[in-house]
Amino acid sequence: MSLDGWNRVLVLGGIRSGKSEFAESLVADATSVRYVATAAGADDDAEWSARIATHRARRPASWRTEETADDPRRLADVIATARPEETLLVDDLGNWVTVLLDPAHQPADDTATIAELAAAVRACPARLVLVSPEVGLSLVPTTPLGRAFTDALGAVNRAVADACDAVILVVAGQPCRLKPAGALPAAAGQPRTTVPAQSGPAAHTGSTAPTTLPVAATGLVIEPGMELPMPDEYAGPQAVDRLATLDVPGTGLGVLEQVVSFAAATQGTPIPAAWRSVRVLLLHGDHSGGVAAGSRPGESARRARQAGAGEGVLARLAAENGAGLQVVDAPTAAPIEDGPALTAEEVESALRHGWRLAEEAADVGVQLLVLAACGAGTEAAAAAVLAATAGAEPPAVLARVVTAGGEIDDAAWMARCAAVRDGLHRARHSSRDAKEVLAQLGGGDIAVATGILLGATARRTPVLLDGPVGVAAALVSRDLAGQARHWCLLADHGGHPAVQLAADVLGLAPLTELRLDLGEGANALTVLPLLRSVLALAAALPTRPEPPDDEARPDETDAGPNGDDARPDETDAGPQEEEAGPDETDEDTEPDFREPEPEGPGPTTTEPEPARSADPTGSRAG
Template sequence: MSLDGWNTLLVLGGIRSGKSEFAESLVADAPTVRYLATAADAGDDPEWAARLAAHRARRPATWSTEETAADPRRLADVIATARPEETLLVDDLGGWVTVLLDPAHQPADDTATVDELAAAVRSCAARLVLVSPEVGLSLVPTTPLGRAFTDALGAVNRAVADACDTVVLVVAGQPCRLKPAVVHPASADATPAAAAPSTAATTVPAQAGPTDESPVTAGGPPLPGSPPVSTPQVPARPTSGADGTGWTAPTMALPVAATDLVIQPGMDLPMPDEYAGPQAVDRLAGLDLPGTGLGALEQVISFAAATQGTPTPAPWRSVRVLLVHGDHAGGVAAGSTAGESARRAEQARAGQGVLARLAAESGASLQVVDAPAAAPVEHGPALDAAQVDSALRYGWRLAEEAAEAGVQLLVLAACGAGTEATAAAVLAATAGAEPPAVLARVVTAGGQLDDGAWMTRCAAVRDALHRTRRSSRDAVDVLAELGGGDLAVATGILLGATARRLPVLLDGPVGVAAALISRDLAGQARHWCLLADDGGHPAVRLAADVLGLDPLTQLRLDLGEGANALTVLPLLRSALALAAALPARPEGDDSEEKGDEPGPVEEPEPDFHEPEPEGPGPTTTAPATEAAETSAARAG
């Protein structure tokens, strides 16, 4: 069960349903967890003491335990003051209600206390999991105290469930999601999720040039239509463009209806073939390859096999580069030359510059995508909700158009002022990173380090994170508060590519930051991504580690996001072509059967000799009892 994208989560379940174990599994990958134990002391009840001991035994040593039974109001205070990088586990609300109803804490304004708890959960900046018994399915208790407990716990569960962004019910060890509703946009005759009833789904056709059609947004200005796709030419000699022959990527019939697509956490998108990748690697072992084979490039073979659904993947012939251009205002862009990113984007449109030249060498088409500019994040949100929704749909549609045009691989590139600092802010918000540790140094056009601009960027990110410390860490909220238009479009591209089973080659901070956000919307998205190079960028290195992506190379090029990917693309194609064309190794050609290749020579083990003792001491190594018997025999 995929539960990516949550920030506050309520786990309900009956007695011995497995709710606590499930809740603990959700935070098992957190480096540290604050475990908030609400139950009162066991007293002289040995069975209750055994239950508490079993819970304690399951907790890892890195978790810290805090007791709240002495003061029920303290639970809300701890949740409200938790930091964004923390992870909290509350087990459970039944114990909290028991203490709240205890005569020792009366008279108490129980309603106000429950409201305080719900408000704390709603504003919690940390990742929070709460466990609570579900008593609404049981019989009505026959005692006044029992009825008071079930009524109070039912009210608490309703208030906390309304405050949480995800609710799961565990029945007989099986988790069932109650909130939000599970989205299944993977059928051929359905759209991802309908925001409103619709009589028909409209498929957005692939566009090869400008169009007047644009996504419909709720109250926000529409983004422009799909930009033209160009095929840059290498000067002075002809190039072989994408001819569309060879393997055609399998796609899903998943139309994007502009009024129906809802991009939200929990989207159920396809996964690559789990068997084709290992089968492709096993197949490599039987090929007629000298030496030890393809080394690190086996990762490429496995990835291509899984995304193509075959153990014999073919090279990517039709490749499209999507260059997302979007600037960020404010301190995150400190040290950037005004108008430089726009000049780079115009260069690419004209088939000039580094990216266009590399695309031409690879026979890849190039599409420059303009994204909405982002407002200064230190003062307010980068975008409003309507702009984020429009940008996500726009990126999804661009990926769909590429799939409809027969593109087999997308290369995600980006250019824009302030993108590196924005990626650092997103990484800090989603992965708990320290901004100065992941924010690369600022280099001027003359090659000098600009420490003043770097400190300004750090301060802007710090202020933005402080401003949003109580905001939800929901993916869409992160895009609105910190991300901006380029990240929103890039996230939509990754989600749309995942829906159409289209692999994406990443390279740079915008790509990996978008992958982090898309992971929280659909956990399958990261499995369709391949990282060309981390470029020595600290944010890319950390994001790759969080995503589980191993960079293929370490070229350390600094030619703009996307340049590393296009540089290694011919190498990746060569590896795929080689693996697809080589025959199997002839039978009887194994190294064990070759007489002319001597095997390893086993050296005899040296004999062990007991060293002679130095100075006075025992002259034998026999046990003491044996020595005593020998002396007695001599005396007799």
Template sequence: MSVDGWNTVLVLGGIRSGKSEFAESLVTDAPVVRYLATAAEGDPEDTEWASRLAAHRARRPGSWSTEETAADPRRLADVLASAQPNETLLVDDLGGWVTVLLDPDHQPADDVATIAELAEAIRACPARVVLVSPEVGLSLVPTTPLGRAFTDALGAANRAVADACDAVVLVVAGQPAWLKPAVPPATAAGAVPAAPATRTAPVGSGPVGVDSADVEPTPEVQLPDVLTHTPPAAPNQEPGNPWAAPTMALPMVATGLVIQPGMELPMPDEYTGPQAVDRLATLDVPGAGLGVLDRVVGFAAATQGTSTPVAWNSVRVLLLHGDHAGGASAGTVAGESARRAGQARAGQGALARLAAESGASLQVVDTPGAAPMEDQPALTLEQVESALRYGWRLAEQAADAGVQLLVLAACGAGTEAAAAAVLAATAGAEPPAVLGRVITHSGEIDDAAWMIRCAAVRDALHRTRRSPRGAKDVLAELGGGDVAVATGVLLGATARRMPVLLDGPVGLAAGMVSRDLAGQARHWCLLADDGGHPAVRLAADVLGLTPLLDLRLDLGEGANALVALPLLRSVLSLAAALPVHPSLAGGGEPDQGAEEPEETEPEETEPEDTEPEDTEPEDTEPDYAEPEPAGPGPATTGADEQPASGWRAG
């Protein structure tokens, strides 16, 4: 159960927090586990306590062995000291151990020394150890001496054990928050990846950057590791820069990143977006403004956390290459997607040329190929987990390199049918309604291939009609490797507060799946153009993404977004550089409104009347009462006989 180089882990949590279940999940990969039960049996008449112990026993696999240590508190340290390097131990929990330690039957005893012995045994233990303990530091001080003695002893034990362990995790409401180390070792400076590091070079200064596609997946579809160490500080990481906001990463356990439904990831700033759009109305422009492209400014402001966002200078395109077997790829030429991916690696083709024009880097990513979804699951659940973590690491790598915007692209065969199947499973769409027509390379419409694709999606949905519809289940049964990696990219980018420009069915299908894992991900996505694709239209409508343009380009996923990128950059640059209109600078509106009272009647009546009571209501009434209408109403065509009062509208 080694946790990325960590050998001992302390799992803290409150009552019914899920700490025991989480600790057990950390050792599921171990063939044999020695379960060290520390709690005493308790009062035989306490049926509730007995049912708790029975529930714990029922969860343990038959291959686990259980050892009771309640008879002697020092036995736990002896077991740890005698453990072998090939063993895995699960201690549940230290609260029961401290209860036995404080039992009068074991007194007098040096509790401090016993706790120190346990910490030293953990520190020297060659086996893999997971310890569970209640967290009492967040509760009130008990009112009884025995309660205070228990919290004091358990608090001291938790501190000593946490210092001895390689990793510490706090489980709250079933959600793990890793306390030690704060950043997983894979992202620490100087970490050495297990597989060759990826290479990404800026386009325009030479060949297009090459990704982990250099390492071909094994027959078991094992994805290569991604270089995630922290590089030298990028320009956008300087203090005060909008992109220098704190980021977050998921904990690393035996199987890698913990990606699970209901994750709480960051949201864009809810105030700076509207503020930036309101500011556009004050800019010195001769016309009405930016039109619908003001949404770009609002989106950039919210994701950058400032009302004056700047244009995205560092952009990376992630081109996901993965084919879908079976009827999903009907009508495609064998090897065509591999040819497109090879073009991109060589700096050729539409996507690479547009990336070069935009000064963006291009990263080609090989994803696991999907099995025929009409006959069997596209991926195994293990492959889905690996693909999700791999996509997350791709986003982390981009963020560490100073990338400010990701463009998600795909070039696999059968991706449209896979996206249609995901939409049918997550949004209840009818496959024929979201499957676009099949266009051959000669420009002809292939309706026979289209019908085969529809039949493949239909059969896949029928095969999985009784299957769960969770995010990972949909990816395993229908989505495939490219959609799974794209989903991981969206989640990782959300965690690192990095916006993503979507383009095509794969990215939108990933957005649909990501809702169950982290609903915040869609708020970091921007859709430049739907390209007239029915699946993209429906998914965008469900996700609340309104396309900025309606160019109906069909240059391939990613290329359509790069066509729109210079326009989006120009809008942001213009909004950031233009000054405020001179009439509004320095509080122009209040000055104009202040001049109007000089032209009105009240100033002339002040010297005539000697009664101050008549003037007081005129001075105070606008502060709390609605003013009387200045004319008969909007239906009149005559000029008002009374002068206007108050601030000028507009």
């Protein structure tokens, strides 16, 4: 459920506002949910019974329902005793107040009971969502009981809202965040509402606050030094520690532990859920000039049309994974050996376009983005970016050019190397500012990809990288916002030298080394089912049971197999001890293990041989 790291959420709303459905969507990705029902049944009220039946029918079968209508004080106990790995949904506090005011439960100190509930919510270690009616906008009731109810519920809402990390008001099915103010993060299956950012410098947001970015008259301003959110620094280590307690027959998940750690940190919970909603963004942007040497004319456009029609490798893998696929056209880059790839205006437009793509995905509840690319000359352009940002030698990061017939085209590879060399030489006096690198060398697809990474970081959406364009964009984005790389996961380096170098610079360890070459993005989708399986397994497995008391290791002083002490009493010397020499303590100090004598002739030691005993029994003299 974790909304941007907030584990305690209060959802307010009027009658039939959709508040319960929204609250349920917040915990839809949890493995199991404890649904705490507070309403008292009414056998003589058919309409009320029908409402309760509707709520029950909407709950998944995996949810466990607990009722607190018999004792309103029990709600605080349920919340206070919840475990950190649990998810609780309390629906709702209005019914709880109704029971609290019931004369059958009087006399009661209502103020103290409300304070106990607020304290339990504030200290709750579990993920907690509470639903409550908002009645403060209506007229003052005309009856004493009505006024007592609104006064009590108002006091409850204020106390619980103060204890919660986030407060959301649902009006006509539209969620609006009240605490803290700003953009509302997406919940599973729910659209996300965006509050326009205010003008002014970027504000540091920390791990739980929304991102405030500068806005000019023309829209979003993307500039170096932006302060974007970081993943939860505690959830990742907690998830790894929890893995060590799972009931598995082997030694665990191996290198795939980092998948669980990454998902936990980006979801803000030590028990992350597998990504259900995934979107693939296929960037189609060609590069002109020598960087595209060896590329078949029109091939990239054919690939893009094929993917858009649901055909080809990428589309089929996306369908197998239940992922959406969106083809994104990027501006064509000019030859970098002759001049800048893009103008400054084109770079700004491409960055904003990428940012909006990430926001649109987050708005519809996408939980994971996959970057893909199919433009001509993308690998050489990415190599140029690596050379400019990481000091790489172009020939070392440019993969061999392979023709459609499977032959290596050395001439095309040399043409690409020359184009990258000439482009770097031409731009040697330009700054290495991120936007300048995109303008001089990067091109439209890398610029759009950079905007996607920044927008995804701002909306706390992880990105699965796969290929040169994605890692080149990650290198550029780190100079605009260093937090972006922490939201990136590298599925496989594919044996590509540029990806391997960029991963080393960014500190991104590839999850696998399958050396797939199915096209940028397709390799990631091939690995995605494995990543989902690991997350589902880590969330569903129980912890290792403790061994029973009777299986505990016996004490060294316990009796032997015959009921006697394991070590005989020193006063009861056996016949062998009587035949020993007078120094009987030597036998007690003799080690259990003796070095065996070697076979064949030769001394067993270099020390002088001690005198042998003439005792016919063979016992050593004392």
